[in-house]
Amino acid sequence: xLTITSLHARQILDxxxxxxxxxxxxxxxxxxxxxxxxxxxxxxxxxxxxxxDGDKKVYLGKSVLTAVSNVNGSxxxxxxxxxxxxxxxxxKTMLDLDGTPNKSKLGANAIxxxxxxxxxxxxxxxxxxxxxxxxxxxxxxxxxxxKLPVPMMNVINGGAHADSGLSFQECMIVPxxxxxxxxxxxxxxxxFHTLKKIxxxxxxxxxxxxxxxxxxxxxxxxxxxSVLIQAIDAAGYKGKVQLALDCAASEYFKNGKYIVDxxxxxxxxxxxxxxxxxxxxxxxxxxxxxxxxxxxGFALMQERYGKxxxxxxxxxxxxxxxxxxxxxxxxxxxxxxxxxxxxxSVSETVxxxxxxQEAGWNAxxxxxxxxxxDSFIADLAVGLQTGQIKTGSLSRTDRVCKYNQLxxxxxxxxxxxxYESPFGRE
Ligand code: 2PG
Ligand code: MG
Numbered sequence: 069x070l071t072i073t074s075l076h077a078r079q080i081l082d083x084x085x086x087x088x089x090x091x092x093x094x095x096x097x098x099x100x101x102x103x104x105x106x107x108x109x110x111x112x113x114x115x116x117x118x119x120x121d122g123d124k125k126v127y128l129g130k131s132v133l134t135a136v137s138n139v140n141g142s143x144x145x146x147x148x149x150x151x152x153x154x155x156x157x158x159x160k161t162m163l164d165l166d167g168t169p170n171k172s173k174l175g176a177n178a179i180x181x182x183x184x185x186x187x188x189x190x191x192x193x194x195x196x197x198x199x200x201x202x203x204x205x206x207x208x209x210x211x212x213x214x215k216l217p218v219p220m221m222n223v224i225n226g227g228a229h230a231d232s233g234l235s236f237q238e239c240m241i242v243p244x245x246x247x248x249x250x251x252x253x254x255x256x257x258x259x260f261h262t263l264k265k266i267x268x269x270x271x272x273x274x275x276x277x278x279x280x281x282x283x284x285x286x287x288x289x290x291x292x293x294s295v296l297i298q299a300i301d302a303a304g305y306k307g308k309v310q311l312a313l314d315c316a317a318s319e320y321f322k323n324g325k326y327i328v329d330x331x332x333x334x335x336x337x338x339x340x341x342x343x344x345x346x347x348x349x350x351x352x353x354x355x356x357x358x359x360x361x362x363x364x365g366f367a368l369m370q371e372r373y374g375k376x377x378x379x380x381x382x383x384x385x386x387x388x389x390x391x392x393x394x395x396x397x398x399x400x401x402x403x404x405x406x407x408x409x410x411x412x413s414v415s416e417t418v419x420x421x422x423x424x425q426e427a428g429w430n431a432x433x434x435x436x437x438x439x440x441x442d443s444f445i446a447d448l449a450v451g452l453q454t455g456q457i458k459t460g461s462l463s464r465t466d467r468v469c470k471y472n473q474l475x476x477x478x479x480x481x482x483x484x485x486x487y488e489s490p491f492g493r494e
Pocket of ligand 2 (some may be wrong): 314316355356382383405
């Protein structure tokens with residue numbers, strides 16, 4: 069029997085210079101795993117609780133020392149000597165210890181750090197890659213071919229991630245027309261650098277936002293999407309790279325109305341507004357088109373555009389199977405954004421992915437805007453065969469470390485690796 073001999077958490081900094089939790093796990097055979105927890109800015113109000121100390125004199129209230137001591141104290145006590153064969157059982161022990169619906173006692177950041185570190189330690193003990201260990205732990209049978217995820221690369225940052233004035237949070241490029249992840253990444257990088265040149269020549273600032281994308285002052289979303297098309301064409305990738313949006317619409321929903329590009333509109337008018345963008349640009353995916361509790365707005369989007377493009381719920385579903393189930397029953401989208409820290413444990417995250425896939429919907433594994441050097445999500449996307457990942461732009465190590473891990477996985481897989489577009493619209 070393989071058991072936990074020690075769990076140790078510490079406070080480290082994330083990519084925004086804000087404290088977060090890192091956990092080390094050692095097993096009875098000496099195997100070791102380490103993991104760090106990410107943190108969002110445009111968080112959904114239905115997310116599990118990220119426990120912060122709140123003492124304004126220390127890290128402006130953002131320190132996570134209580135979550136750290138919860139790992140080093142009660143969680144370590146409950147899990148020391150525990151058999152790690154079954155991740156679900158491990159996670160359940162922590163959920164029972166917490167006992168609240170949103171992990172507010174121990175903190176989702178405490179529980180998730182342990183959950184991820186145990187997965188890493190198990191993979192080390194099995195002497196296989198993390199993606200492989202996750203696949204066998206959750207009984208995924210990828211078959212003879214293994215899918216590398218198609219990335220949505222956030223090269224123009226707006227909304228809560230930048231001070232650019234752009235309503236949409238993320239204007240992304242999606243390299244679909246390539247034979248491998250390696251080639252797709254090259255295209256993404258070349259487009260990123262071409263875009264920089266174009267922005268510079270047009271007199272825009274080329275400083276980057278929280279996810280490593282540019283944050284120029286654009287008049288409106290049309291201008292942002294037009295410049296992306298210009299960069300794709302100039303880099304020589306016309307037709308091989310599509311566009312995607314994360315509107316993060318909860319952020320521009322004020323007093324019952326949506327305020328986009330300086331125009332105020334209701335839920336239905338917003339659907340029409342997106343329709344014009346879809347008709348004009350090669351958009352393959354729209355995330356959080358509406359505010360997180362505007363189920364009718366999402367349903368109308370799905371009715372109108374769901375056959376043509378991918379419609380993703382992020383703040384809407386918060387990786388929570390209860391909300392995902394409601395969404396599937398009410399047909400409000402056709403894809404779910406998957407974020408480990410929205411729900412706060414690896415097995416609950418996997419449950420959300422499996423529910424999504426069983427419904428015939430797409431699952432998109434995602435980073436948070438506050439990230440670390442941990443590349444767990446790259447392995448999660450391959451292990452669970454989601455076929456898609458969203459992990460930021462082509463700059464800053466907190467973003468590209470996930471892409472770099474996917475390069476390593478593709479290399480490891482050799483001829484077994486496949487890279488294919490998950491979208492109907494090409
Ligand atoms: C999102 C994410 C990640 P945040 O809205 O999809 O891009 O942002 O982590 O700030 O919620
Ligand atoms: Mg989002």
